[in-house]
Amino acid sequence: MGKIILTSNVTLDGVVQDPDGAEGFERGGWFHQSVGAGDLQDWTARETQEALDAEVLLLGGRTNEWFADRMTERNLAEGRVSPEWANRVRSMPKYVVSSTLEDPRWGNVTVLGGEVVKEVSELKRKVDGEILIYASYQLARTLIEHNLLDELRLVVFPVVLGTGLRFFDETSDKKPLHLVNTRKMGDGLLFYTYEFVQG
Template sequence: MGKIVITSNVTLDGVVQDPDGAEGFARGGWFHQYVGAKDLEDWVARETREVLGAEALLLGRRTNEWFADRMTARNVAEGRVSPEWADSVRSLPKYVVSSTLKGPQWSNVTVLGGDVAQEVSELKRKVDGEILVYGSYQLVRTLIEQHLADELRLVIFPVVLGSGLRIFDESGDKKPLHLVETRKLGNGLVFYTYEFVPS
């Protein structure tokens, strides 16, 4: 049975929007602005361990495009992306939820174009192990609302933005969670793992 793991970088006040500044959000670019070399070193090590332990990725259309654009050999050669992490992301099976995606931009992509809850439930039955969800916040909200998400992993960045898109902006019901792990990354990041408590 597959396990849906939502994994995200987030500011202290819960903002997940535009961490690299590429989306043009006025307060974007916070990922690199508030961390040091040791923080990034530990972040890369954690991300790499996580993806090496995964069986698949589940992505929304825009996040799929973002990753396809950044996991290129050129970005790896220029040091923008960890080679081991990029190789793992490229090689994993990727399931993209989209009703409009026609031609996937990279390898190992299966488009899920039907009913999201039904398709993801079937994916969980088919895949044995962790299915990571990066970004994809519209999809993430659907997974949470439909009680399909099993675990939430957050890396908290030491900044308060005051506004911006949050994972739980439009949550319909209370969502009880169970804290599994908390630890410091580098000198300024904190990593939390929560399990969703079945209702």
């Protein structure tokens, strides 16, 4: 059985919205505004290893589009993306939850267009290893609500936005977690790993 892991960048006050500023959120762009060179080097190394350790990616529709735009040969050639990370993400099997996606725009994609909880539960039973979710906030909230998420990995950035979308804005009940690991990355980032306590 697979282990579903959500990995995300987050501000100190829990905002996950628009880290690169591409969505037009007035307080977006906080990722690059909040990191130094050493932070980015450690962040890239962690992201790369995480992708290498995972068996598949599970993405929401908008996150799939975001990654398809960024993991291109052009961005690789221009040095905007780590080659090892990008090549791994591009080559690994990807499952995209979407009721409208017809052209995935990149390879090795299976579209999950049915009932989300059922299809993700089946994927979890089928995969042996880590199922990695990047961002995909709406999908993540659904999986948290239905107790399908096993682990949460957060890279906390040293900035407070005061407003914006958060993972945990709405849950129907308490969701206890167990702290597995914490470490500093670079000069200013913190990396936390939590497991969801399934009761």
